[in-house]
Amino acid sequence: MLQYLTRRLLIAIPSLLGISVILFTILALAPGDPFEELATNPAIPPDVRAHLRASLGMDDPVHLRYFAWLTSMLHGEWGFSFVSRIPVDQLILQRLPTTIAVIGTSQIVALCIALPVGVFAATRPYSLFDQIANTLAFIGFSLPTFFTGLLMILLFSIHLGWLPFVFRTSIDATGWRWWWEMARQSIMPIMVLGLFQGAAWTRYVRSAVLDVIRLDHVTTARAKGISEGSVTLKHVVRNAMIPVVTLVALQMPAVFGGAIVTEQIFRVPGVGSLLITAILANDTPVIMGVTFVFACLVVFFNLVADILYGWLDPRISFR
């Protein structure tokens, strides 16, 4: 097992390097540079701008810039944002708690919906409950989050006025009041994302359970005289969880990356909106930092998914 882990982590190194090369190249190929805005500012002479560019190493060839970035990354230096001059790692760490809280909770909400509803619907296929659950899941899955997000804002913030629709990081309150305000402003992004993800997972859980429920070993379990509930939990859900857990684990990088669109709609100051702002400003170090974290998470959770898979399914062995 340890050997397997080491090998998998070693294999991850070339793929991460590859990812960073591709990212860097694409960013270099993209038009525009961070000092474009300065060009329209008459107060800054062109030679100052050129000097600024040179001081940041922007005139070097791409491969030199890449190696400069790589060596400093290896030293643990993430660089500074071109725009705000704040260290990139600090920027990311600033945004991460909000993202994890909001997006993480929404994923938990999604699981809390998908698991019971999916299992219950699959154990009574084509019943009224199943039909309703299926229809709702289909609707939830088909409506994009930017649409449901706007609908919710329209309903709860504008018509009813119950919830704020702009997320504030600085709430001037303490204790319970702070939590209450936090919950009030988080509930819409959480629900929008949670319901969307929940709808998709419900369909997945249902089909995974349906695949297992008609297998021979379930009849064997029933022939043992154990209760229907035990049959479902121990012999159906347990087996159906193998693909579901893998899917959820693979989805986890999204929790950290933030749901870019949803964060934009509700102005959640998370990692997703950081990335968007950075892209719009051609802020290469920040883009590289965020996407690189994202790539590491994808690689890491792929490994987690594989390990979970082997742990859930004894037929898989690590070699």
Next chain:
Amino acid sequence: MTRLLEISGLKVHFRTDDGWVRAVDGVDIGVDRGETVCIVGESGCGKTVTAKTVLKLIDMPPGRIVDGSIMWQGRDLVPLAPAQMRGIRAKEIGFIFQEPMTSLNPVYTVGDQIAETVREHEGLSRRAAMDRAAEMLSLVNIPNPTKRVHDYPHQFSGGMRQRVMIAMALSCNPKLVIADEPTTALDVTIQAQILDLLEEMKERLGMAVLLITHAMGVVAENAQRVIVMYAGKVVEEAPVGPLFARPRHPYTQGLIRSIPRLDLAATSHQRLEAIPGSVPSLLHPPVGCRFAARCRHATPECVATEPPLREIDPGHKVACHHAESLAA
């Protein structure tokens, strides 16, 4: 004394898009304590449905027990609530399935799966149940049982898995074991071993066996009494000796003639006989004898009226209008 198991007039129908399929249409089967009864018949004749219905293991819906009773030691199982039915399953009637490769749950060790049954019915502790599981594995001749209880099903061969299934079915000492084609999915050499094992267990534990098969050879080897089913009905029932010596129903005769025989093959160039045609649709079964269309002795009477199952010799019942004249 009441019989151990007495199925009478059992009708099990399944709903399909085209209508009700009458998979089992009025079947009477009795099993006494300690005896081996075989149900034979070709695929789709209702053997497995009959067997599974005893423990209510068919899917309901689409299945439905339309009529009849299943008396288990004088108590009817048909109206029994699911909770009471659970007390019968495995504890009183064990069930061995056809497919050892898929009948065990791949994610639990075989020990866990056997122990689950014992814990349910005898309330043993985890440790004691595992010990019992190992004991059962050694009973069914699996080498190194204390180690192998911790193995997963995929670490066993097909024959070994069927042994595990037998161990599981016997773990609560049931009075009856229903074996639904337990050897169909196995190699010929392993088949004999499994049947011998079943026979040995039966002798040792004193239980009755209801063996479902489509192989006449298996019947001759194991059964004391044979029930021949055709298209959802019993067509002949007899002790094994008389059935092979003097089969009365043309279908039974056909089944017996379709077994390869060593003595005949050596002396003549006779070809194996097959029964022409196939089982009629159970969606709209024929009015008269269900075998009439494939029977070379069929008369207009056979097509018009259904022959009842009647006793023509003591213990020998047959459902054929011409049973007397057809004694081979």
